[in-house]
Amino acid sequence: MRIENIPESYIANGNLNKNLFIYDLKMTETAIKTKVNLNMHMFSFLQVGKKQVHFLDTSVIVDNKQSILIPKGNCLWSELLDKENTYYCKLLFFSEQQLIDFLNKHVTKENSSKKIPSYFVIENDTYITAYLNSLTSISNSSMEFTENLLTVKFEELLLYLQSKYKNDFNNYLLSLVHKEKTSFKYNIEQNIYSSLSLEEIAFLCNMSLSTFKRHFIKEYNLSPGKWFREKRLLKAKTILEEGKLKASDIYLELGYSNLQNFSSAFKSRFGISPSSI
Structure with a gap:
């Protein structure tokens, strides 16, 4: 883009x-x-x-x-x-x-x-x-x-x-x-559950995607894709276990573009489908 x-x-x-x-x-x-x-x-x-x-x-x-x-x-x-x-x-x-x-x-x-x-x-x-x-x-x-x-x-x-x-x-x-510059880690953790893609978050950090990934791995010792996926799936599991919302209610706000991708990622991580919870 x-x-x-x-x-x-x-x-x-x-x-x-x-x-x-x-x-x-x-x-x-x-x-x-x-x-x-x-x-x-x-x-x-x-x-x-x-x-x-x-x-x-x-x-x-x-x-x-x-x-x-x-x-x-x-x-x-x-x-x-x-x-x-x-x-x-x-x-x-x-x-x-x-x-x-x-x-x-x-x-x-x-x-x-x-x-x-x-x-x-x-x-x-x-x-x-x-x-x-x-x-x-x-x-x-x-x-x-x-x-x-x-x-x-x-x-x-x-x-x-x-x-x-x-x-x-x-x-x-x-x-x-007199704008204060916030830390890279703070900026990342404001977007854990956002619908923004890695490329979009990198742009908002005023970095290329490759530079963003290097900074991320240096800070977290993990690739951004894996880190965000883990955080979002753990959050999804917590929400579903509360029993008030279904997978179809939360997948968008946790950064997934469609329900099928979310369900597949969830089952791969936890061994059960979101609907089972």
Whole structure:
């Protein structure tokens, strides 16, 4: 699967020399788990359809009732069509420097003991609706006017969200420029029971699959395929022994694409079929 460099892929010549950039993304086909190398921080204002984003430690799905702020870096996203087989999302990209300029002007560093999430969800309201309408008007204006006014509109948006979400939003913005690097082992253990493939987990770790496997074996003294399979099958056995769920209820969330593959792996490991439990 190819890696999509965004927002560069949305520009005709692929070159981006802006601190702020608006793009209207319209689709008529569903895209599942696109590998995205996001080179700018991004607000995603979903208008029609649903969007799911996978990060190393979690995933999130939003519809047109919410917007989402996504940090630059590697992620996987799926764009799901609405009933009318359409998907429409207004994207606002901003550079690190643009963010730093805002923080220096409007944010005093907070001391927060809370874990900072991988994304920030915004509940849409009448202000957001009016704001998006104003962005549409700006994008239809002359280039020089657009660049100057967009800088003002970006500051306006962040000030509004700052007033709405207080320190939670400030701390999230600060985390974007002071992002702590988590350990390889932590990242792996956040995905023990995820539906992501090894290749997808490697991508989120910003590694090739071969490099990922070398790091994994060094850390765990076992190949990632065997390690993940063992962890997931032991978890499945525990769940089934509780008697509340069947194999058909759990195979997807434990990383198996179909019930038959799960049943075969389970029987090979424990000598009995999941249904016997």
